[in-house]
Amino acid sequence: MLESATLRTRMNTFSPLEGMGTALEKTKSELHAIFDFAVSGGAVGVDLIKLKDKEGNVALLPKGAYITQSFVIVETAVTAVGACNLSFGSVAADDILAPTAKASLGAGVKVDGKQTGLGATFVGPATVVLGTPITATISDTAILTGRVHLFLSYVIVP
Numbered sequence: 001m002l003e004s005a006t007l008r009t010r011m012n013t014f015s016p017l018e019g020m021g022t023a024l025e026k027t028k029s030e031l032h033a034i035f036d037f038a039v040s041g042g043a044v045g046v047d048l049i050k051l052k053d054k055e056g057n058v059a060l061l062p063k064g065a066y067i068t069q070s071f072v073i074v075e076t077a078v079t080a081v082g083a084c085n086l087s088f089g090s091v092a093a094d095d096i097l098a099p100t101a102k103a104s105l106g107a108g109v110k111v112d113g114k115q116t117g118l119g120a121t122f123v124g125p126a127t128v129v130l131g132t133p134i135t136a137t138i139s140d141t142a143i144l145t146g147r148v149h150l151f152l153s154y155v156i157v158p
Contacts (some may be wrong), residue, residue, distance in 0.1 A: 031152040033059035033134045035086070040136075042080075042143025046093050047135040051150060060131025061090055061154060066124035069153040070096050070113030078105035078146035085139045088113070088150055093137045095123045096150070105148065113150075125157060 033051035040049045053059045061067070067090065078086055084102045087094035097113045104111065115121045126132035134150065 029062075029065075029154055029156070031059060031061065031134070031150075031154065033088075033150040033152070035088070035136050035146065035148040035150065037076075037078075037143055037146045042138055042146065044138050044140065044142055046137045047089065048138070049136040051088070051134040051136060058131075059134045059150075061124075061126040061134070061152075062131055062156060063126055063129050064124075064156045064158060065126040065132070065154040066122045066157055067096060067115050067152050067154045068122055069117045070115045071151055072097060072111045072113065073149045073151070074105050074107055074109045074111075074146070075149060076145060076147040077107045078102045078148065079144045080141045081144065082141040084141050084143060086143065086146075086148070087137045087139075088134060089137065090126060090132050090134055091123060093135070096134065096152070099137070099139060102143075105146065113152075115152075124154070 032054060034054065035051050039052065051059045080102050085099035086105060087099040088097040089095045095114065100111060115123060
């Protein structure tokens, strides 16, 4: 008899897009998106930067996705000359991660997003047929360094 993990791996080859869940668990998916100053820069602005997946493609939520849980892990500290806030969003500029000061985004730090797993904190649905990008908003002064990993759990609601 096949072990559960082996079966899921084999079934996932039939999933329409990577990250869309397995054939066994179509309603539960996760997305790993990355903000990397070295790749995208750090200019001040609302929704200017689209986060990338680990392959370097724009990280997209599929149509009908509701974000149920989110958190970030900082790999490289976020720095700026002056005060600086970083937020992440999908439907709105900061609906995933509230504006967070650079002092709270040091290397190795984990920060919980707005989604805690409770229904009242869900964000969505994503409405763009080809996928809704995850964006970064930078306020006050430009970011000089930083690499932040964003992890999202979501469900697809028809």
